Amino acid sequence: MTPKQFLLGLLPATTRGSLEYHFGSHHHFYPWGGAMNGQAARLELARSVIRATAPQMIVETGTYRGTTTEFLCDFDLPVTTVEIHPRFFTFARLRLQRRATCQVLQSSSVPVLRGITATLAGRHAFYYLDSHWEKHLPLREELELILTEGSEAVVLIDDFKVADDDGYGFDDYGPGQALTMDYVRACSLPPFHAFYPSVPGREETGYRRGCVVLTASAAQAAKLGALPMLRAAPHSRGA
Numbered sequence: 698m699t700p701k702q703f704l705l706g707l708l709p710a711t712t713r714g715s716l717e718y719h720f721g722s723h724h725h726f727y728p729w730g731g732a733m734n735g736q737a738a739r740l741e742l743a744r745s746v747i748r749a750t751a752p753q754m755i756v757e758t759g760t761y762r763g764t765t766t767e768f769l770c771d772f773d774l775p776v777t778t779v780e781i782h783p784r785f786f787t788f789a790r791l792r793l794q795r796r797a798t799c800q801v802l803q804s805s806s807v808p809v810l811r812g813i814t815a816t817l818a819g820r821h822a823f824y825y826l827d828s829h830w831e832k833h834l835p836l837r838e839e840l841e842l843i844l845t846e847g848s849e850a851v852v853l854i855d856d857f858k859v860a861d862d863d864g865y866g867f868d869d870y871g872p873g874q875a876l877t878m879d880y881v882r883a884c885s886l887p888p889f890h891a892f893y894p895s896v897p898g899r900e901e902t903g904y905r906r907g908c909v910v911l912t913a914s915a916a917q918a919a920k921l922g923a924l925p926m927l928r929a930a931p932h933s934r935g936a
Protein backbone atom coordinates (compact mmCIF):
# COMPACT_ATOMS: atom_id res chain seq x y z
CA MET A 698 0.00 0.00 0.00
CA THR A 699 1.39 3.41 -0.96
CA PRO A 700 1.30 6.32 1.56
CA LYS A 701 -1.32 7.98 -0.68
CA GLN A 702 -3.53 4.89 -0.61
CA PHE A 703 -3.11 4.68 3.19
CA LEU A 704 -4.20 8.30 3.64
CA LEU A 705 -7.15 7.89 1.27
CA GLY A 706 -8.20 4.83 3.28
CA LEU A 707 -8.62 7.06 6.37
CA LEU A 708 -11.34 9.10 4.66
CA PRO A 709 -15.04 8.24 4.97
CA ALA A 710 -16.07 6.04 2.00
CA THR A 711 -18.50 8.62 0.62
CA THR A 712 -15.86 11.39 0.72
CA ARG A 713 -13.45 9.11 -1.10
CA GLY A 714 -16.04 8.26 -3.78
CA SER A 715 -16.79 11.95 -4.26
CA LEU A 716 -13.10 12.90 -4.48
CA GLU A 717 -12.47 10.14 -7.02
CA TYR A 718 -15.33 11.44 -9.17
CA HIS A 719 -14.18 15.08 -9.03
CA PHE A 720 -10.52 14.14 -9.53
CA GLY A 721 -11.67 12.48 -12.74
CA SER A 722 -8.93 9.94 -13.45
CA HIS A 723 -9.51 7.72 -16.48
CA HIS A 724 -8.72 4.64 -14.40
CA HIS A 725 -11.62 5.34 -12.07
CA PHE A 726 -14.11 6.01 -14.84
CA TYR A 727 -13.03 3.11 -17.08
CA PRO A 728 -11.49 0.46 -14.79
CA TRP A 729 -11.58 -2.21 -17.52
CA GLY A 730 -11.22 0.08 -20.49
CA GLY A 731 -14.96 0.37 -21.13
CA ALA A 732 -18.43 -1.03 -20.45
CA MET A 733 -18.83 -4.81 -19.96
CA ASN A 734 -15.13 -5.32 -19.20
CA GLY A 735 -14.08 -3.60 -22.42
CA GLN A 736 -15.44 -6.54 -24.46
CA ALA A 737 -16.58 -5.60 -27.98
CA ALA A 738 -18.42 -8.87 -28.70
CA ARG A 739 -20.15 -8.76 -25.30
CA LEU A 740 -21.43 -5.25 -25.99
CA GLU A 741 -22.87 -6.45 -29.29
CA LEU A 742 -24.35 -9.50 -27.55
CA ALA A 743 -26.05 -7.28 -24.94
CA ARG A 744 -27.33 -4.86 -27.59
CA SER A 745 -28.84 -7.67 -29.65
CA VAL A 746 -30.41 -9.35 -26.59
CA ILE A 747 -32.01 -6.11 -25.38
CA ARG A 748 -33.34 -5.21 -28.83
CA ALA A 749 -34.70 -8.72 -29.53
CA THR A 750 -36.40 -9.28 -26.17
CA ALA A 751 -37.85 -5.74 -25.82
CA PRO A 752 -37.74 -5.21 -22.03
CA GLN A 753 -39.59 -2.31 -20.40
CA MET A 754 -36.73 -1.71 -17.99
CA ILE A 755 -33.10 -2.62 -17.32
CA VAL A 756 -31.70 -3.65 -13.94
CA GLU A 757 -28.01 -3.92 -13.07
CA THR A 758 -26.73 -5.45 -9.83
CA GLY A 759 -23.24 -4.26 -8.86
CA THR A 760 -22.85 -0.72 -10.21
CA TYR A 761 -19.20 -0.25 -9.23
CA ARG A 762 -18.06 2.89 -11.17
CA GLY A 763 -21.19 3.08 -13.35
CA THR A 764 -19.25 2.30 -16.53
CA THR A 765 -21.65 -0.34 -17.85
CA THR A 766 -24.59 1.61 -16.42
CA GLU A 767 -23.78 4.42 -18.86
CA PHE A 768 -23.93 1.95 -21.74
CA LEU A 769 -27.26 0.56 -20.45
CA CYS A 770 -28.70 4.08 -20.22
CA ASP A 771 -28.31 4.51 -24.00
CA PHE A 772 -31.29 2.20 -24.69
CA ASP A 773 -33.76 4.89 -23.62
CA LEU A 774 -35.35 2.61 -21.05
CA PRO A 775 -35.61 3.14 -17.29
CA VAL A 776 -32.44 1.77 -15.69
CA THR A 777 -32.10 0.79 -12.03
CA THR A 778 -28.62 -0.04 -10.75
CA VAL A 779 -27.75 -1.12 -7.22
CA GLU A 780 -24.41 -0.96 -5.42
CA ILE A 781 -23.67 -2.13 -1.87
CA HIS A 782 -20.47 -0.14 -1.25
CA PRO A 783 -20.93 3.55 -0.25
CA ARG A 784 -17.70 4.62 -2.00
CA PHE A 785 -18.70 3.21 -5.39
CA PHE A 786 -22.34 4.22 -4.95
CA THR A 787 -21.26 7.85 -4.31
CA PHE A 788 -19.00 7.85 -7.37
CA ALA A 789 -21.64 6.30 -9.67
CA ARG A 790 -24.45 8.54 -8.38
CA LEU A 791 -22.40 11.61 -9.26
CA ARG A 792 -21.39 10.16 -12.62
CA LEU A 793 -24.97 9.30 -13.59
CA GLN A 794 -26.70 12.35 -12.07
CA ARG A 795 -27.65 13.81 -15.47
CA ARG A 796 -29.12 10.55 -16.79
CA ALA A 797 -32.81 11.25 -16.32
CA THR A 798 -33.90 7.62 -16.76
CA CYS A 799 -31.35 6.18 -14.33
CA GLN A 800 -31.93 5.31 -10.68
CA VAL A 801 -28.78 4.56 -8.66
CA LEU A 802 -29.49 2.82 -5.36
CA GLN A 803 -27.25 2.00 -2.42
CA SER A 804 -28.30 -1.38 -1.12
CA SER A 805 -27.69 -5.05 -1.37
CA SER A 806 -29.14 -6.35 -4.63
CA VAL A 807 -31.60 -8.86 -3.17
CA PRO A 808 -34.06 -6.48 -1.42
CA VAL A 809 -34.02 -4.22 -4.49
CA LEU A 810 -34.79 -7.15 -6.78
CA ARG A 811 -37.53 -8.30 -4.42
CA GLY A 812 -39.16 -4.88 -4.73
CA ILE A 813 -38.78 -4.69 -8.51
CA THR A 814 -40.05 -8.20 -9.23
CA ALA A 815 -43.06 -7.60 -6.96
CA THR A 816 -44.13 -4.45 -8.82
CA LEU A 817 -43.45 -5.25 -12.48
CA ALA A 818 -47.16 -5.96 -13.10
CA GLY A 819 -46.97 -7.60 -16.51
CA ARG A 820 -43.85 -5.72 -17.63
CA HIS A 821 -40.54 -7.50 -17.97
CA ALA A 822 -36.94 -6.49 -17.47
CA PHE A 823 -33.45 -7.25 -18.72
CA TYR A 824 -31.21 -8.04 -15.76
CA TYR A 825 -27.43 -7.64 -15.86
CA LEU A 826 -26.18 -9.53 -12.79
CA ASP A 827 -22.69 -8.41 -11.80
CA SER A 828 -22.82 -8.03 -8.00
CA HIS A 829 -19.90 -10.26 -7.09
CA TRP A 830 -16.73 -9.55 -5.05
CA GLU A 831 -18.13 -9.50 -1.50
CA LYS A 832 -18.02 -12.46 0.93
CA HIS A 833 -21.68 -13.13 0.30
CA LEU A 834 -22.51 -14.09 -3.29
CA PRO A 835 -26.14 -13.07 -3.85
CA LEU A 836 -26.53 -14.77 -7.25
CA ARG A 837 -28.71 -17.69 -6.10
CA GLU A 838 -31.23 -15.38 -4.40
CA GLU A 839 -31.12 -12.99 -7.36
CA LEU A 840 -31.92 -15.78 -9.83
CA GLU A 841 -34.65 -17.28 -7.65
CA LEU A 842 -36.40 -13.90 -7.47
CA ILE A 843 -36.10 -13.16 -11.19
CA LEU A 844 -36.58 -16.49 -12.96
CA THR A 845 -40.04 -17.43 -11.80
CA GLU A 846 -42.60 -19.49 -13.72
CA GLY A 847 -44.23 -17.45 -16.47
CA SER A 848 -41.75 -14.58 -16.27
CA GLU A 849 -40.52 -13.03 -19.53
CA ALA A 850 -37.36 -11.87 -17.77
CA VAL A 851 -34.00 -12.22 -19.48
CA VAL A 852 -30.83 -12.40 -17.38
CA LEU A 853 -27.20 -11.88 -18.33
CA ILE A 854 -24.72 -13.11 -15.70
CA ASP A 855 -21.20 -11.71 -16.01
CA ASP A 856 -17.98 -13.57 -15.08
CA PHE A 857 -19.66 -16.91 -15.82
CA LYS A 858 -17.90 -20.07 -16.94
CA VAL A 859 -18.52 -20.85 -20.61
CA ALA A 860 -18.38 -24.61 -20.18
CA ASP A 861 -16.65 -25.55 -23.41
CA ASP A 862 -14.50 -22.44 -23.98
CA ASP A 863 -11.43 -21.84 -21.79
CA GLY A 864 -10.77 -18.59 -23.63
CA TYR A 865 -13.26 -16.95 -21.26
CA GLY A 866 -12.49 -16.27 -17.58
CA PHE A 867 -15.00 -16.69 -14.75
CA ASP A 868 -15.31 -15.99 -11.02
CA ASP A 869 -14.78 -18.67 -8.38
CA TYR A 870 -15.42 -17.76 -4.74
CA GLY A 871 -14.70 -21.22 -3.29
CA PRO A 872 -16.57 -24.51 -2.93
CA GLY A 873 -20.09 -24.25 -4.36
CA GLN A 874 -19.51 -20.57 -5.17
CA ALA A 875 -18.09 -20.67 -8.69
CA LEU A 876 -20.17 -19.00 -11.39
CA THR A 877 -20.91 -22.12 -13.39
CA MET A 878 -23.89 -23.98 -14.84
CA ASP A 879 -23.71 -26.38 -11.85
CA TYR A 880 -24.26 -23.40 -9.54
CA VAL A 881 -27.31 -22.31 -11.55
CA ARG A 882 -28.71 -25.82 -11.71
CA ALA A 883 -28.49 -26.09 -7.91
CA CYS A 884 -30.81 -23.05 -7.52
CA SER A 885 -34.57 -23.50 -7.13
CA LEU A 886 -35.62 -22.41 -10.59
CA PRO A 887 -38.33 -23.36 -13.05
CA PRO A 888 -37.10 -24.99 -16.29
CA PHE A 889 -34.88 -22.44 -18.02
CA HIS A 890 -33.07 -21.91 -21.30
CA ALA A 891 -29.39 -20.95 -21.32
CA PHE A 892 -27.19 -19.40 -24.00
CA TYR A 893 -23.45 -18.80 -24.24
CA PRO A 894 -21.65 -16.27 -26.43
CA SER A 895 -21.11 -17.60 -29.95
CA VAL A 896 -17.88 -15.59 -30.37
CA PRO A 897 -15.00 -17.73 -29.02
CA GLY A 898 -13.16 -16.28 -26.02
CA ARG A 899 -9.89 -16.01 -27.92
CA GLU A 900 -11.59 -13.65 -30.43
CA GLU A 901 -13.12 -11.42 -27.74
CA THR A 902 -11.47 -8.14 -26.71
CA GLY A 903 -10.94 -6.58 -23.26
CA TYR A 904 -10.93 -8.79 -20.19
CA ARG A 905 -12.57 -11.80 -21.92
CA ARG A 906 -14.94 -12.62 -19.11
CA GLY A 907 -17.50 -15.31 -19.81
CA CYS A 908 -21.25 -14.87 -19.53
CA VAL A 909 -24.50 -16.74 -19.80
CA VAL A 910 -27.96 -15.52 -20.85
CA LEU A 911 -30.92 -17.18 -19.10
CA THR A 912 -34.67 -17.07 -19.44
CA ALA A 913 -37.56 -19.20 -18.22
CA SER A 914 -39.74 -18.01 -21.11
CA ALA A 915 -40.07 -20.20 -24.21
CA ALA A 916 -41.04 -17.12 -26.27
CA GLN A 917 -37.94 -15.18 -25.18
CA ALA A 918 -35.79 -18.29 -25.70
CA ALA A 919 -36.99 -18.53 -29.31
CA LYS A 920 -35.88 -14.91 -29.90
CA LEU A 921 -32.53 -15.48 -28.17
CA GLY A 922 -31.93 -18.69 -30.13
CA ALA A 923 -32.20 -16.73 -33.38
CA LEU A 924 -29.44 -14.26 -32.44
CA PRO A 925 -26.06 -14.75 -34.15
CA MET A 926 -24.21 -13.57 -30.99
CA LEU A 927 -25.62 -16.50 -28.93
CA ARG A 928 -25.62 -20.29 -29.02
CA ALA A 929 -27.68 -22.66 -26.89
CA ALA A 930 -25.77 -23.95 -23.87
CA PRO A 931 -25.58 -27.73 -23.70
CA HIS A 932 -26.86 -27.96 -20.10
CA SER A 933 -29.99 -25.87 -20.43
CA ARG A 934 -32.86 -27.49 -18.45
CA GLY A 935 -35.69 -26.04 -20.49
CA ALA A 936 -34.19 -26.55 -23.95
Ligand SMILES: C[S@@+](CC[C@H](N)C(=O)[O-])C[C@H]1O[C@@H](n2cnc3c(N)ncnc32)[C@H](O)[C@@H]1O
Nearest residue numbers: 759761764765780781782805806827828829831
Ligand atom coordinates in the same frame (compact mmCIF):
# COMPACT_ATOMS: atom_id res chain seq x y z
C1 LIG B 1 -17.63 -6.50 -10.90
S1 LIG B 1 -18.09 -5.07 -10.04
C2 LIG B 1 -19.41 -4.44 -11.07
C3 LIG B 1 -18.91 -3.81 -12.34
C4 LIG B 1 -19.97 -3.04 -13.10
N1 LIG B 1 -21.21 -3.78 -13.25
C5 LIG B 1 -19.44 -2.68 -14.48
O1 LIG B 1 -19.74 -3.42 -15.41
O2 LIG B 1 -18.71 -1.70 -14.59
C6 LIG B 1 -19.00 -5.74 -8.71
C7 LIG B 1 -19.67 -4.71 -7.82
O3 LIG B 1 -20.71 -5.37 -7.10
C8 LIG B 1 -20.78 -4.79 -5.81
N2 LIG B 1 -21.50 -5.75 -4.95
C9 LIG B 1 -21.02 -6.85 -4.35
N3 LIG B 1 -22.00 -7.49 -3.68
C10 LIG B 1 -23.13 -6.76 -3.87
C11 LIG B 1 -24.48 -6.91 -3.45
N4 LIG B 1 -24.88 -7.94 -2.68
N5 LIG B 1 -25.38 -6.00 -3.85
C12 LIG B 1 -25.02 -4.94 -4.64
N6 LIG B 1 -23.73 -4.75 -5.06
C13 LIG B 1 -22.81 -5.65 -4.69
C14 LIG B 1 -19.32 -4.55 -5.45
O4 LIG B 1 -19.20 -3.59 -4.42
C15 LIG B 1 -18.75 -4.08 -6.80
O5 LIG B 1 -18.80 -2.68 -6.91
